[in-house]
Amino acid sequence: MDKKELMATVETVFKRKFNHKPHLFFSPGRINFLGEHIDYNDGYVMPAAINNGICYAVSLNGTNQINIYSLDFDEMLTIRNADFQKREGWKNYVLSVLKEYEIAGKDISGFDCVFGGNIAGGAGISSSAAVEGGMAYAINALMEHGFNRKELALLCQRAEHNFPGVQCGIMDQYANMMGKKNQVVLLDCMEITHEYFPLQLEGFDIVLLNSNVHHSLASSEYNKRRSECEKGLDILKKGLNKTSFRQFQSSDAILPFKEEMGEKVYNRCRYVIDEIQRTQAGAQLLKLGDIEAFGKLMFATHEGLRDLYEVSCEELDFLVEEANKNEAVIGSRMMGGGFGGCTINIVRSEASEKLINDSSASYLSKFGRTPGVIRVSVEDGTAAIA
Numbered sequence: 001m002d003k004k005e006l007m008a009t010v011e012t013v014f015k016r017k018f019n020h021k022p023h024l025f026f027s028p029g030r031i032n033f034l035g036e037h038i039d040y041n042d043g044y045v046m047p048a049a050i051n052n053g054i055c056y057a058v059s060l061n062g063t064n065q066i067n068i069y070s071l072d073f074d075e076m077l078t079i080r081n082a083d084f085q086k087r088e089g090w091k092n093y094v095l096s097v098l099k100e101y102e103i104a105g106k107d108i109s110g111f112d113c114v115f116g117g118n119i120a121g122g123a124g125i126s127s128s129a130a131v132e133g134g135m136a137y138a139i140n141a142l143m144e145h146g147f148n149r150k151e152l153a154l155l156c157q158r159a160e161h162n163f164p165g166v167q168c169g170i171m172d173q174y175a176n177m178m179g180k181k182n183q184v185v186l187l188d189c190m191e192i193t194h195e196y197f198p199l200q201l202e203g204f205d206i207v208l209l210n211s212n213v214h215h216s217l218a219s220s221e222y223n224k225r226r227s228e229c230e231k232g233l234d235i236l237k238k239g240l241n242k243t244s245f246r247q248f249q250s251s252d253a254i255l256p257f258k259e260e261m262g263e264k265v266y267n268r269c270r271y272v273i274d275e276i277q278r279t280q281a282g283a284q285l286l287k288l289g290d291i292e293a294f295g296k297l298m299f300a301t302h303e304g305l306r307d308l309y310e311v312s313c314e315e316l317d318f319l320v321e322e323a324n325k326n327e328a329v330i331g332s333r334m335m336g337g338g339f340g341g342c343t344i345n346i347v348r349s350e351a352s353e354k355l356i357n358d359s360s361a362s363y364l365s366k367f368g369r370t371p372g373v374i375r376v377s378v379e380d381g382t383a384a385i386a
């Protein structure tokens, strides 16, 4: 379903369920070109908001009751007297946002809401940040709480840490709020500042291939990676008087600490230092329009995520290997948290159909099912729809 149809459906369902007129909001998912798993490691990342996301229809109802209907799960959540407790599944993503408003000392009045998406969950394109961002933005607009976009991104990040329990970085929520049409967001995750630069991909398509694998260990392994990196950095802080992975020019500098760190932690830290360097180099290349060199960095990122950071899986590795065989693909890698989800591929436009057909056929013969195909365009962040 495209965005227009989605908006129309969500609005119709809202009117049927609640019998009044809603305000509409669209909250996008994100892609990320380079800089994976380094937003919580003082890195730079290069995300962009996309055409797929979550549509919200929301209206105040003048009561002390909140009614939130998830179109995708066909389930209603009713909350009375601002009782924001942790529950299960999708409910935690909206409840946690409401809880953060409460923690920030902001009143939440009664409202009716319907939301639904055209974004695959667990695909690594951050449906969770889209759910959080849309809810947070709508509440802020309708209840006039006065948060700016950066504050909303930080509120949503805290929300993700709280009920869903994923100790995520800031990338997804920031891209969701700050995305701009046809622009890449170069986000400095230490300073929480960003610059935009135009996406110069004329003649190329961005194609996501969804492995349709969603490992349940994704969130526990995510939090584990985070603590492994903290452990490694503690050792480097003591040994070298450095305070951040960003202060290293090359991962060779940490070799003397290999034994003390142990193989796993050492590999995690090596990846982080390499990826911070790669992202900085990649941003320059993308600004210069050297897409071919940029694409090579994406392949290198995949290798690091596979071998050092160990967040890939057989299916993702297969899709990247297949893409690598295709000369029209200039860059391919797993994207997002990992353990399943999508690969991002930059492919010459005239050959994108072939990539999709070839990958689908070989994936089918290897794994017995086809990958999902998502063609993305780069769009604005969360906004009200007139």
Ligand code: GLA
Pocket (backbone or CB within 6 Å): 035, 036, 037, 038, 039, 040, 126, 168, 169, 170, 171, 172, 336, 337, 338
């Ligand atoms: C998830 C997290 C982000 C980021 C990515 C990996 O999407 O929510 O903060 O860490 O994984 O780059």
